[in-house]
């Protein structure tokens with residue numbers, strides 16, 4: 229059938245993509261990623277700083293998702309806490325799959341590989357990065373998929389499930405249309421995108437296990453990450 233994006237859906241996409249592009253990690257942070265010397269401790273510290281900066285970027289992006297700020301305040305927090313790791317996987321995946329200049333991608337990968345994370349987490353993580361790379365998403369798809377992830381209603385402690393589900397549904401309807409228009413030769417593309425969301429859930433589980441092992445080794449996090457992940 230003829231797929232049409234309405235005027236209001238176009239406005240929705242524009243506001244989400246603008247927010248997505250406006251909120252980037254500060255340049256000095258990414259410069260540090262390239263310059264600091266290599267050691268497991270230094271790499272872990274850098275990744276902790278990157279994650280902390282990324283959470284702040286994520287909060288700003290989320291506040292620009294139409295309808296998010298009209299949700300119950302406690303539900304807003306529950307959605308951010310429940311989706312942060314998945315959203316950061318998506319963002320770091322999109323960064324890693326871009327052919328960044330000056331070997332940025334390789335540096336980030338190397339630091340993740342040598343930061344004291346266990347192999348059992350590394351393998352699924354880099355498989356995910358590869359599967360995102362293969363999708364070659366356009367920025368509209370990246371931004372909408374991140375919004376869909378944040379607006380997942382079945383996160384712990386969400387009270388008004390329906391309100392979140394309605395918002396997520398609005399995003400999914402637009403995302404599906406975009407996929408049909410963007411990839412006419414691949415009718416399965418939208419389904420493959422949603423399949424990534426399932427893969428993200430399993431990564432959440434691996435990440436929780438990694439957090440536990442880090443806590444055992446008395447690894448230090450920032451106050452923001454401690455609050456986000458209920459550690460220390």
Ligand SMILES: CC(C)c1onc(-c2c(Cl)cccc2Cl)c1COc1ccc(-c2ccc3[nH]c(C(=O)O)cc3c2)cc1
Pocket residue numbers: 251252253258272275276278279282312313316317319320323336340353449453
């Ligand atoms: C606390 C640290 C060690 C940590 O724990 N889990 C993860 C962890 C790991 Cl590995 C993997 C996935 C998720 C988490 Cl949440 C991390 C490190 O998290 C990140 C590392 C890097 C980035 C990152 C790197 C480069 C970037 N460029 C841009 C940009 O906008 O240009 C954004 C961006 C983000 C985001 C999260």
